[in-house]
Amino acid sequence: MLKMGIKNKAAGSYLSLVAALVALVTAIVFLATQATAAPLGHDGTAPGVVLLAGVAAAVVLFIFPIRFGALIQAIIYNIALYLVVVQLYFVFADVINNVTFAGGNAGLCVFYMMGTLVCCLLSVVACFFKQTRDESEAQPEGTKSSPVGAVAPAVLLCVIAVCVGVYFNMDGGISTPASGTEGGDGGATAENTEGVSVNYTDNTFKDMSLEDLAAIPMETWEAKEADGQVAYYFEGQYTEGFSTIVDPACLDMYCCTDGSMYGSFSGPTTSVGSGTVSYVYGYWYNYDENGEYNFVIHITGNQDADGTLRPTNVEGGADADVYIFDTDHGAYNWEASLSYGVMGGMITRNINIYGQVYTKAQSLTIDSSALPVFYTGDSFDATSLVATAVRGNGAEESIWNGRISYSGFDSETPGTKTVTASFLGATATFDVTVEELVADTYTGSYELVVDGTPTATEAQMVVDYSHKTCTVTSTDGTLSISGTVEDSADGSVTITLNGSEPMTAVITEGDAGTQITIPAHQEVVSGWGTSETYEIGECTMTLSA
Structure with missing residues (x-):
């Protein structure tokens, strides 16, 4: 009779069976390899x-077909697709940015997702095809009225219960890093095997304020x-994985043998990184006040790029x-996982950090071919540099410039300056050209x-020929x-001011000295959804001595 039931199968049943076969292969490969192929944590x-629950459902429904059986399988596989994407999408940030924070095997992760x-697609397509040629023969003879006929619904209920249980209780499945707020909220359970230890009670840095720590050069x-004197090194990445912006903003943390911790947060000019570098200070220990092993990094606070100090708001x-x-x-x-305040503490972003015993990088390479000419008085800008480091384990990756320390730049005098770049103990040098600033x-x-009615405001105007900029600032701010x-x-210079049309300012020599005359023009000030036009009268300014 079972043979007759198989002969009665239609395209929908066979599509569901093929989907189950693909699911079985994908599940076996996933369970056998995910421990090393999945991104870190x-x-x-x-x-x-x-x-596997979907495979079990497919087998039962193939033997005991029920109405909408393909739809049930499609729901199960879609739950699996959701879980695998949420668990593994982190690996693509590493591929896009050529870094190794999350780690994992991108090829296998793609295989899991595609499988x-x-x-999902096969089971969804199966929903639009008949499961059996003859509905009256959907079940083998002798099972329609017997208890065996209830096996299919019972098994399906169990399968759905398994899927729902996994979906709502993912702690037993996906293991995520410990979480916290500008820190973590869990306890270390592992044994210290590295030999470098710091006791909480002996750590003098725990009594230092953020002001004290930031005052250290x-x-x-x-x-x-x-x-x-660096014992452990932690690095972490914030990535907007589900948005159109991939922001590889990175937190570096150095745990020193004296119990202190310092680090930096930097990123490119997208999203939270904003192209700036801020600093983080604190202390660490791996034996608590009870003498028990408990690895903790304490963040005392942050120093923003503008120098503002932000102690960790424990009271908040x-x-x-x-x-x-x-x-x-x-x-x-x-x-570990921690919440980190960015953009001056206005928003908080979760960052996963990963640590290892400090190991120097094997080499650092700097491509400075796109570096612009600097002028006297300029600050060093490394945006156009391309940096590549070979880690201690031989892994090669691109390094964002904000994570690299630069020394040797001097713009007080023109000439060729040799700058030294340093990252994880590896160094590289390159030359920078500084020319005399030409500005009036x-x-x-x-x-x-x-x-x-014209309203005059005493102001200063700087025409910077080197940087191709022009600014006007009033003396009262x-x-x-x-x-x-x-x-x-x-005798003239063509400029724009505040979105104005290009205009020619005439430069003349007279008894009052060198003067520049700015013609009457319109300036446009734009804001969030607003735009306002201002009339500016003709004005003459005198070159400062």
């Missing part, structure tokens, strides 16, 4: 278990690395302690016309206008 068996996607902190609910857990993934030995500063009145130098010639 995101291994777990949940997707594989749900795929699960094929299962950065050269002093960096000298600890050069002198071999933020826990300054980051509890470190053991992991075994590539070169990393420890991991004028002072005088700048006229804003309001209702036909109420006026700040920026623009560009489009062209220059003897």
Whole structure:
């Protein structure tokens, strides 16, 4: 009779069976390899278990077909697809940015996702085909009225219960890093096997304020690395994985043998990184006040790029302690998760950090071919540099410039300067050209016309021929206008100010000295969904001595 039932199968049943076969292969490969192929801190068996549940459902429904059986399988496989994408998408940030923070095998992760996607598509397509040729023969003879006929619904209920249980209780499947607020909220359970230990009670840095820590010159902190006083190194990445922006903003943390911790947060000019570098200070220990092993990094606070100090707001609910857990993934030995305030503390972003015993990089290479010419008075800007480091384990990756320390730049005098770049103990040198800044500063009145009446404001105008910029600022601080130098010639300069059309300012020599006359023009100030046009009267300014 079972043979007759198989002969009665239609395209829908066979499509469901093929989906189950793909799911079985994907589940077996996933369960056998995910422990090493999944990104760091995101291994777990949940997707594989749900795929196997879908296979079990497919087998039961093939023998005991029921109405909408293909739809049930499609729901199960889609749950598996959701789980596998959420668990593994981190690996693509590493591929896109050529880094090794999350680690994992991108090829296998793609295989898991594609295999699960094929299962979903086949089962969805099966919903539009008949499961059996003759509905009256959907079940083998003798089972329609027997208890055996109830097997299919019972098994399906069990399968759905398994999927729902995995979906809502993912702690048993996907293992995620310990979480916390500007710290972690868990406890370390592993044994210290590295030999470098710091006792909480003996750590003098626990009594230092953020002001005290930030007052220590950065050269002093960096000298600890050069002198071999860094015991552990942690690095973490924030990536907007589901958005159109991939922001590889990175947190570096150096745990020194004296119990201190310093680090930096930097990223490119997208999203939270904003192209700036801020600093983090604190202390660490791996034996607590009871003498028990408990690896903790305490974040005392941050120093923003503008120098603002932001102590960790414990009273506001933020826990300054980051509890470190053991992991075994590539070169990393420890991991944790913490919330980190960015953009001056306006927003908080979760960052997973991964640690290892400090190991110097094998080499650092700097491509400075796109580096622009600098001018006297400029600060060093490394944006156009391309940096590549070979880690201690031989892994090669691109390094964001904010993570690299630069020394030797001097713009006080023109000439060729040799700059030294340093990352994880490896160094590289390159030359920088500094030329004399060519700029003129004028002072005088700048006229804003309001209702036909000109209002003069004492201001200073800087025409910077080197950087091709033009700025006007009032002496009382109420006026700040920026623009560009489009062209220059003897006796004139073509400029724009505040979005104005290009205009020619005439430069003349007279009894009062060198003067520049800015013609009457319109300036446009734009804001969030607003735009306002201002009338500016003709004004003349005199070159400062």
